[in-house]
Amino acid sequence: MPDLLQTARPFLAGGGRIESHGPGGIRLTIPATPAGYADAQLDDTQGLPRARFLWRPPLRLAVRARVDHxxxxxxxxxxxxxxxxxxxIGTGGTARRMLCAPRAVWFFHASPPNAFGFTSGPTCGWRAMAIDSPNIPGGLLTPAALVALALAQLRPLRGPILRYALSRITASEAVLGAGxxxxHDYVIDWEHTSATFSVDGRLVLRAPHPPAAPLGFVAWIDNQFAVARPEAGLRFGVLPTSDPQSLDILSAEITPGAL
Structure with a gap:
């Protein structure tokens, strides 16, 4: 069972930091950030092309975590x-990647004014999510996305373009409670034909169409926001914060193999 807190690598921006916290745990913290981007992230994707990301179903991810805010x-x-x-796009040992459509199996929190989702449910908050999308080559997707982004700034085209783009994504989501x-103990059982999400031993989501492509582990806290709604358009930005914000991960382990 790989201990992800020992094998993943940090990515830090805007004063973000990662420190030891408790026996075997870590704390990811971003400082008070009145302007600019801040991120404290731990992942195992740095320097790898997507085809060499480490994780495929079947497996179990077990994380024990909290936030301090x-x-x-x-x-x-x-x-x-x-x-x-x-x-x-690099040479030698650097990753060769282009833009691609999103795929994820994760627990994800987005505060207002974040407004995006791939189902009819809420567009922000604390959610369990499984996201899959068509396998479009990056060489085709990147120029198409740039054209679509430009056209989506035109009000008459904004709604149709974003509705079409969002309709191409297959997703399952469940809104989680506060606290x-x-x-809490969070578990993802990622299999070929489904993914199940549990909190403290209670099933919160069964997703029937999880991604099958290799994915990478990530844990993070940042001050970004994104809006992707037909009625509101497409935009990205950062939020000013007046206090430090931390994510404590007390343990994170993956158990590969049949469940």
Missing amino acids: PAPLGTWGFGFWNDPFAVS TEEV
Whole structure:
């Protein structure tokens, strides 16, 4: 059972930091940030092309975690994703990646004014999520996405473009209760034909169509926001924060193999 807190690598921005916290745990913290972007992230995707990301079903991810703030601004969470917005073309040992459509199996929190979702449910808050999307080659998706982004700024085209883009994504979501300041046990059982999410031993979501492609582990807290709604358009930004915000991960382990 890999101990992700020992094998994953940090990514820090805007004064973000990762420190030891308790016996075997870590604390990811972003400082008070009146302007600019701040992130404290732990992942195992850095330097790898997406085809070499480490994790495929079947497996179990077990995380014991809490946040230190009743309503953190920005986003935070943990689970698996394909790092869809990282674009890097390099040589040698660097990753060769282009833009790709999102895939994820994770617990994800987004504060207002974040407004995005792939089902008819709420567009922000604390959610269990499984997201899959078509396998479109990056060489085709990147220019198409840039054109769509430009056209989506035109009010008459905004709604149709975003409705079409969101309709191409297959997703299952469940809104989770409050109480994230308390320590909880989070489990994702990711199989080929389904993914189940549990909190403190209670099933909260069964997703029938999880992604099958290799994904990477990520845990983070940042001050970003994103809006992707037909009625509101597409925009991204950062939120000013007046206090430090932390995500405590007391343990994080993966058990590969049949469940």
